[in-house]
Amino acid sequence: MKKFLFVFVALAGALLGNFCAATEEQPFLVLASTTSTENSGLFDYILPEFTRDSGIQVRVVAVGTGQAIRLASSGDADVLLVHHRPSEDAFVAQGLGVRRYPVMHNDFVLVGPAADPASVIGQADMLQALQAIARSESLFASRGDDSGTHKKELSLWAEAGVDPVVDSGAWYRETGSGMGATLNTAVAMGAYALSDRATWASFGNKGELKIVLEGDPRLFNPYGVILVNPERFPHVRASLGQAFIDWLVSTRGQALIAAYAIDGAPVFFPDAMVDH
Numbered sequence: 001m002k003k004f005l006f007v008f009v010a011l012a013g014a015l016l017g018n019f020c021a022a023t024e025e026q027p028f029l030v031l032a033s034t035t036s037t038e039n040s041g042l043f044d045y046i047l048p049e050f051t052r053d054s055g056i057q058v059r060v061v062a063v064g065t066g067q068a069i070r071l072a073s074s075g076d077a078d079v080l081l082v083h084h085r086p087s088e089d090a091f092v093a094q095g096l097g098v099r100r101y102p103v104m105h106n107d108f109v110l111v112g113p114a115a116d117p118a119s120v121i122g123q124a125d126m127l128q129a130l131q132a133i134a135r136s137e138s139l140f141a142s143r144g145d146d147s148g149t150h151k152k153e154l155s156l157w158a159e160a161g162v163d164p165v166v167d168s169g170a171w172y173r174e175t176g177s178g179m180g181a182t183l184n185t186a187v188a189m190g191a192y193a194l195s196d197r198a199t200w201a202s203f204g205n206k207g208e209l210k211i212v213l214e215g216d217p218r219l220f221n222p223y224g225v226i227l228v229n230p231e232r233f234p235h236v237r238a239s240l241g242q243a244f245i246d247w248l249v250s251t252r253g254q255a256l257i258a259a260y261a262i263d264g265a266p267v268f269f270p271d272a273m274v275d276h
Contacts, residue, residue: 054244108196110214113191118135198262
């Protein structure tokens, strides 16, 4: 019996030692990012490659840009990857982040019902399209969640001279949800919505919705990556975070971003050499 207990304890100790060693061999970082990078499938495509190259795991917290920035501002992430340039610049200016690196871009698209009650199909100007939607009081589904897409949408309404929030609950519906849930709402209601192209391309429940306006330069959608400042938050895994950023903007990382496609069409375009 004593011999059995000795063998059991020795085996348990060996297993525990192997587990601890395996854990030590797999360092990780926390990445606060957007639902668009997660839901589009991009992270599933590129992050395993980073882990293979570096031995570093990336634990993604995918939320709206506003919430991702709040997480990083509290030191609850090591790296921030979002898509609202004014907020990114403010994050760095406040000393919360070290430096913004341009990573990639795509664009936003306006989707809507095939019946097009606001008659926006054929228009090239996003502001005129929004004015037509408001004028006709056609249903519009907004994320209403302080995400990068929501911030962009509100800036476009403001530029169009329309305050849709005063009609919240009428023709303007704020879902307070992510992009996928908001698109589901738009499909169910036959409403217009603003979406990033990557999420729309990967969205499987399009129903009667289709892209009704695209290509306006105002719909440009850049993404930036920032190391959370270790001088503000000493627990930040700065070396791991910087290794991830360096890989992401390297020739290898940028080539993988360029290679990712949905139904044969690229959805993100590398930007590391151009600071927009």
